[in-house]
Amino acid sequence: MQLDNMASVKEFRNDLISWFKGNQRDLPWRQDKDPYKIWVSEIMLQQTRVETVIPYFNGFIKKFPTVDALALADEGDVLKAWEGLGYYSRARNLQAAVREVHTSYGGVVPNSKAEISKLKGVGPYTSGAILSIAFDIPEPAVDGNVMRVISRIIASYDDISKQKTRKNIEEIIKILISKDDPSAFNQGLMELGALICTPTTPSCAICPVQKHCKAYEENVQTQLPIKAKKTKPKEKKMACAFIKNKDGQVLIHQRLSVGLLANLWEFPNLEINDEKPIEKQLTDFLLTEFSLHTIIGEQIFHVDHVFSHLKWDIKIFEVELLSSGEKQNERSVWVSSSEIKAYPFPVSHQKIMNHCLKGEI
DNA sequence: AACGCGGGGCG
DNA sequence: CGCCCAGCGTT
Numbered sequence A: 001m002q003l004d005n006m007a008s009v010k011e012f013r014n015d016l017i018s019w020f021k022g023n024q025r026d027l028p029w030r031q032d033k034d035p036y037k038i039w040v041s042e043i044m045l046q047q048t049r050v051e052t053v054i055p056y057f058n059g060f061i062k063k064f065p066t067v068d069a070l071a072l073a074d075e076g077d078v079l080k081a082w083e084g085l086g087y088y089s090r091a092r093n094l095q096a097a098v099r100e101v102h103t104s105y106g107g108v109v110p111n112s113k114a115e116i117s118k119l120k121g122v123g124p125y126t127s128g129a130i131l132s133i134a135f136d137i138p139e140p141a142v143d144g145n146v147m148r149v150i151s152r153i154i155a156s157y158d159d160i161s162k163q164k165t166r167k168n169i170e171e172i173i174k175i176l177i178s179k180d181d182p183s184a185f186n187q188g189l190m191e192l193g194a195l196i197c198t199p200t201t202p203s204c205a206i207c208p209v210q211k212h213c214k215a216y217e218e219n220v221q222t223q224l225p226i227k228a229k230k231t232k233p234k235e236k237k238m239a240c241a242f243i244k245n246k247d248g249q250v251l252i253h254q255r256l257s258v259g260l261l262a263n264l265w266e267f268p269n270l271e272i273n274d275e276k277p278i279e280k281q282l283t284d285f286l287l288t289e290f291s292l293h294t295i296i297g298e299q300i301f302h303v304d305h306v307f308s309h310l311k312w313d314i315k316i317f318e319v320e321l322l323s324s325g326e327k328q329n330e331r332s333v334w335v336s337s338s339e340i341k342a343y344p345f346p347v348s349h350q351k352i353m354n355h356c357l358k359g360e361i
Numbered sequence B: 001a002a003c004g005c006g007g008g009g010c011g
Numbered sequence C: 001c002g003c004c005c006a007g008c009g010t011t
Helices: A006-023 A035-044 A050-063 A067-072 A075-082 A089-104 A113-118 A124-135 A144-153 A163-176 A182-195 A214-218 A278-290 A347-356
Strands: A234-243 A250-254 A269-271 A294-306 A310-321 A332-335
Touching: A006 A163, A006 A182, A035 A050, A035 A089, A035 A124, A050 A075, A067 A089, A075 A089, A113 A124, A124 A182, A144 A163, A144 A182, A144 A214, A163 A182, A234 A250, A234 A278, A234 A294, A234 A347, A269 A278, A278 A294, A278 A310, A294 A347, A310 A347
Parallel strands: A234 A310
Antiparallel strands: A234 A269, A250 A332, A294 A310
C-alpha cells in the first residue's frame, strides 16, 4: 500500500468497500441509520464481541427505543438491561449523555465532531463511528480491528497499546477513507478485521486487500500487530454473607456509585485478610456496616471470578440472625426471592444467587 | 502515559 | 490458562 499514490489508494478503497457490500453480516444495528441505535450499538461493542452484544442490543432497543425513552428511564432499569454485559459505567455514561442530548439538543443526536465528542462515554473511536455510519461524515473510527488491519497493511511494528500509535493510524485513515462512502469504508475495515484479518490465524488466501498488504508480502502477518502484555489480575479473598430474616427475605446491598460495578447490587461481602478468622471478620463487618448481630454458620458455596484487572476468591457463608434485622443502612434492603429479580447484579453475585436460591427463583 | 473497568470464548 | 474483543474516563 502506497499512501502517496492516489491510484493505489483508490484501488484499496474499492477492493475493501466492494468486499464489504458483498460479505457484511446481517446485524440488528445495520437495519437502519438511526443515530441513536448506532450510538447504543457502538457503546455496547466497546471491548465486547458482536455475538455477545446482539441479544443485549435487541432487548435494550425494545425497552428504550428512542433518546427520549432512555433519557426518562430509571437508572436501575437501564443497569438491569445491561446486566451481564460488563463495563457498567458504559450504561451509566450512555444514559447521562442521552439525557444531555434530550435536554440540550432537543433529542437530536448532534452531528459535529466537537459536539458529539463532549458526550460522556463518546471517545475518539465512538465519535468517528457514529459520524461516519449514521451521518456519512468521513471521520476515522480506529478500534482494535482497524489497528490490527492497518498494522499489517503497512507492516508496522509500533505497539498498538500506545496512544501515539492510534493517532498515527487515524492520520493514515484520513488519507485512505472514502469520502463517498465513509460508512462502508470504516465498517469494511472492522468487518475485515473480524472475519478475515483475525488476530492469530488471518485468512490471507481469501483477503480482498491481499495485494495491498505489506505484512502478507513479507510473510510476517502472524507476528503483527505488536501489543504490550497486560499485567496479571491481582487476587482478592472475599467473604460473603447469605442472610435470611424470619420472613424468608434475603439481605442485599447496593455498591457505591463510583468505581468497580458502581450502583450494582450484591450480597454483603468484604475483603478478608489472613490474620484473623474469617468468621470473626465477617461478624465484625456485619455489626459495623449493617448493625446486625449474627452467628456465622457453614460455608455453603465458593465463587472464583476473574475480571480484567483482578480476581475474586469468594467464600459464601450461611449467616444466622440474632438481632431483629429491622433497618440496616441506606444502601441495603431485605428482598423476597421474587423481588430480587428486579435488581441488577454482577455475574459473580448472580452465581451466588442461583446457588443459594436454587428452586426458589 | 498508565491504570481501572466485566465478561465470555477460544486455542 | 493467557489472549482478545467495534474503548473510555481518571489520574
